Amino acid sequence: MAATLLSFRSLDSWSMCKPLTIGIIAIASLLACHSANAQISRPTLYRPQLFDVQHYDVDVRLPDPAKRLIEGKVETRISWTSRAENGEYMFHLRGLSIDSVIVEGKPREWKTYGVPADDTMHHRVVVPGMHDSGSVSRVSIFYRGTMTNEGGSSPWGGVQYDDSVLYALGVGFANASVGATQYWMPCYDHPSDKVTFTGRFTVPDSSWLVASNGLESPMARNVNGSVTYTWNEQRPIATYLLTFAAARFRTFSLAGRVPHVFYVLRRDSVVSAKSYRLVPRMTDVYSALYGAYPFDKVGYYNSLKGSMEHQGMIALALSVAKSGDSANVTAAHELAHQWFGDCLSPRDFRYAWLTESFATYSECSWLEALRGWAAYLSAVQSKARSYITQISKSEGVFALEDFPRVAPSSNYPGTIYAKGAVVLAMARALAGDSAFYSALRKYVAKHSYSTVVTEDFRAAMAPALGDRTDAFFAEWITGIGWPKLNVDQVSENGVVQVTISQVQRQTNPTWPIFSTLPLNVLYTRSRDGSAIVDTIDAVMYPDSDGIVRFSCRQLLGVNAGGLVRSLVEIARTTSVSSDNTLHAVTYTLAPQPASDDVVIQRSDASMAAKVQIVDLRGVVQTEIAFGQGASQLPVGLTDLPSGAYCVLISWSGSQIALPMLVTRGE
Ligand SMILES: [Zn+2]
Known part of the structure; x- marks a missing residue:
């Protein structure tokens, strides 16, 4: 049975709900069924649907991981959101062939809408009969093929096999659909519809391990020597946060409030253990700031392509895992997503800032917990600088909400990371720590396991920001x-x-x-x-x-x-001069933040100057001469503790002050 391609047919014209009789019954029927031909949600435009997916039961065979082959069956349990006759279930699947669709035990025809370039390319099957609101139907989809990914010059979202790991990244940077779980399983791949998930992954033999979302059941051995790993995610999950990774992994665990488990290749296991060492502490830090960790375990696997916050099973870039850096702000970023993105998911991808800005801000709050306030200030400052001097120049200037996605922007532009993090740091400064974090915790508690839009966050922050709330959102979040x-x-x-x-x-x-x-x-x-x-x-x-x-x-x-x-x-x-003339000499300081030393550069070397490093109490910590004829001056900082300072430069009656941050590692 093959799908019929109806590429250019309007979604509105198909499968209208027919009025049954005349009079009141017909009117009632029309009202009840008016959304039976609803348009599918776009990635950046949520539309309510007649169906609400409750659970995916996924049973896949991965007979040759290196070839990215899959044979699978997905049983989908849907409930109807209002009374519907012959309602349709819509699902996404890219690059794989559908063998058959079974609805309530009987084979049914399905139709394909759109072409792969469309953001909404999907398939529809009619579930015959009259469905009462809240009633449940089951649709099983059998499929097979070679799993692919978003393609392009540097494919990211979708399925990869590299470095002898087969794995699925749940979103893409450049794909029209944003969601990329549709590259390996048929599903209604829109963040608005959260589900529970059972995944059974069968691999050639027990040398293979499979990591996925939720909790693992004991491995099953099959008669042909293959083995099956079963994972259950009982907490609501958006499809873009589903993942699996199959490889000849080794695992290790770390003690924490919930199980912490890590899937790495044997080759990388020693250095990975070092890189992941502080993850349980990150979980504690974020639990204190945002509320208890929302899922049953913390999991990570190493991936060559990059990092992605899959719910309870994070992909972490191999380069990060191999760095041996225990501070690991990337692991912290992805972990913070478990609250912002996973527990509270964007209703559609216009609201991706509600995930990335918060996870990037959380990098700074992790460094604050680990290394202190100066490290926090320095992290925020470097994000502000990178946004103003690099990101805004390379991808354009736009708002955090509902940003452009075409190049040089993307589905995940740097703006929603760096600018968003600084905006949240400013909200914290306006509100004060106690009110800011209290508002964040209430926001998380109120919308846990659900979806959010900017208005939900605005409402949560209003008690903390007071009269400034509307202006703050207009200036920093929808403004540019x-x-x-x-x-x-x-x-x-x-x-x-x-x-x-x-x-x-x-x-x-x-x-x-x-x-x-x-x-x-x-x-x-x-x-x-x-x-x-x-x-x-x-x-x-x-x-x-x-x-x-x-x-x-x-x-x-x-x-x-x-x-x-x-x-x-x-x-x-x-700058001020004793004779009130303005001086045009410019001084710059680099690097910022500094650790062991800093270099002061100036545009005019014709005069001698005095350089003083002053701490926040106004105490001069260091004083050195900037000799006539020198255009730069290196200054050693090893005697200074981490913190914020002021570099005061005085020459012939003029004075200029430069802010300086000193930060050091653990
Ligand atoms: Zn992120």
Whole structure:
């Protein structure tokens, strides 16, 4: 039996629900059945369906993993969301042949809609009869073939066999459908429909292991020498988070609140054990921040292609697993997805920011737990810098929600990672730690095992952000761009008047003026006319015109200090001179964050200058001379503890301050 290809037929015109009789019955029937010919959801547009998949029971044979061959049967249990006559079940399957479709024990014809380039290419089968709302039907699909993937120049989502591992990555970067489980099993592959899952994977012999979602049952040996591994995911799971990996793996476990199990090749087992060493601690850190770990186990397997947050069985890039870096922010990122993405899944992929921004922010919160506050600030700062200086330039400037997907963007652009992480860090600064994390925990608890849209997160944050909630979302989440700041200082009678204005609209008229910008400023102030000087580390917010104004004795830094790093670009800084002339010398500091030493570079080497490194209490920790004629100055930092500092450079009556972060590993 072969599928009929109806590529260009409108979805609306097929299988209309027929009114049965006249009068009230006919009207009732029309109302009840009006969605029987519903359009399928697009990856970026959720549409309610007449069916709701409850469970996939997947039984597959993988007779030759290296050839990516599969023979399978998927029994799908659906329930009807409203009364339906001859309702249709829609499913996705790419690159594999359907042998037959059995509906309630009887073979049925199915039809294929669309071509592979379509984001909604799918198949439909009619489930005959009248179905009451809530009643259950069963559809079994038998299929076979060679499993494929999203293709293109660097295929990612779908099924891979490389480095002697056969594995499935649940989403693609460039495929129209985004979801990529449809490359190995027939399913309604849309994140809105969460299910439970049983997977039985039969491999040639017991030298093969298979990792998958949920908990494992004992292995079964078959008469022909093959073996079958059975996995059960009892917690609701979106299809894009399903996976399997088959290889001659070794496994090891780590103690934790839930089982932690790792699938690695023998060759990589020693270094992988080092790279994964702190994962149980990550689980504890996130459980404290976001609520108890939501699934029955934590699992990882090493994959050559990259990392993916499959529910309870994460794929981790082999290069990361082989790094031996126990801090392993990539493992932490994928683990944080178990809360943001897996337990709370995006209703459709417009809301992918609700997963990636949170997982990327969580990299910073993991480093905070592991190495302290300076490491957190430094991680946020480096994400802000990479967004402004690299990502926005290479993929364009767009909003976190409902972003473009065509090149140079993709299904998972860097914007929703780096910009999103900094935006959440700013929300934390606005709300305060206690209110921010309390709102996050309530958000997770309220929507656990379900799906979310931006509005759900907005509603959860409203108590924490208060009056600023709507403006914050309009400026940072649905708005585009970032504040570009001019920092101007005028000195009068020993008092410096600081004016920090937003100038982004001079070149980008559609960018907002940001009223919800938390701006960390560091400055000194004389105490009530006395000779005592205090150092002030403060967060300021712009006035209604977008300008931050204050006076001080000496400005030490903007987007500096020890409180928050924001998504801002300092477009221009004017330095104060004793004769009120502006100096055009520019100083830069690299690398940032620094660990052992830092190099100060300047545009004009004609004068001698004094360099002081000042801590957040205003105490000078180091003082060195920047000699006349030198355009760069290396400064050793090994005596300084991790933290935020200010580098104060003074020359012929002028002074400039540069923020500096020092971070060191464990
Ligand atoms: Zn991610």
